[in-house]
Amino acid sequence: MLKPMMYIFGTVGFIGTTFLSAAVNLMTVSLGASTLVTALILNIPSIRRALGLPLGPADETPAQQQNKVQYEAPRAPEAAAAASQGMAGLRERLTSSLDDMKKGVSESVSNYTGTYSGTxxxxxxxxxxxxxxxxxxxxxxxxxxxxxxxxxxxx
Missing domain, CATH: 1.20.5 (Single alpha-helices involved in coiled-coils or other helix-helix interfaces)
Known part of the structure; x- marks a missing residue:
């Protein structure tokens, strides 16, 4: 969702600033350019080492990457079983998601109207x-x- 919003805000910002003075447009362009240059400079490994910044994942050797502990989200036994079943698991997950969505909509309607429709x-x-x-x-x-x-x- 962030990617489309970037283009939407960029377009709206461009249209909005076209009617402002040239100084505002010059400030925006110079701020963007300085941010880009700073990001490019700080991505150079020798500069990162000199400033004491941690190296990025591209600078690490494969041996270093293998020694790192990777976080894996916990899975419920039902979710693990559903994932191993392939399409049948997908159908079950979709069904449960739809049931959860129906329940949420029903609760929202009952909160607004004061009536409750459910089993x-x-x-x-x-x-x-x-x-x-x-x-x-x-x-x-x-x-x-x-x-x-x-x-x-x-x-």
């Missing part, structure tokens, strides 16, 4: 959570009242 099990779970929240609010209110009676002498 009977989902409605029961939502009702249970709502009941727990109400009981917790009632408990907090009772604790507050007890505190006021005990320490503030009210009521």
């Amino acid at each position: 009977e099990q989902e409605r029961a779970e939502r009702k249970r959570k709502e009941m727990i929240r109400k009981l917790e609010d009632l408990r907090k209110q009772q604790e507050r009242e007890q505190f006021e009676q005990k320490y503030k002498g009210k009521k």
Whole structure:
């Protein structure tokens, strides 16, 4: 998404600055040129060593790259099994993604309208959570009242 935005902002910026004074355009061009030159200079390995900057991945030997520990994201057992199954795994992942999307849309609609459309099990779970929240609010209110009676002498 960042790549298309670069072109969109560049085009909008170009059109917007065409109506400004020449000094603003000159400043923009000089800032861009100085940034480009700085990036090119700082990518030279000898300059990076002289400034004490870490070397980039292109400067490392293959032996150095093999010794590095690579991060690998944890996978759920279901995801690992689905990935090994090929197209069947792809279908399962797409189905679960669509189910998650449907659930999210349903929750959004219910938040806006106050009505809930879902399976009977989902409605029961939502009702249970709502009941727990109400009981917790009632408990907090009772604790507050007890505190006021005990320490503030009210009521």
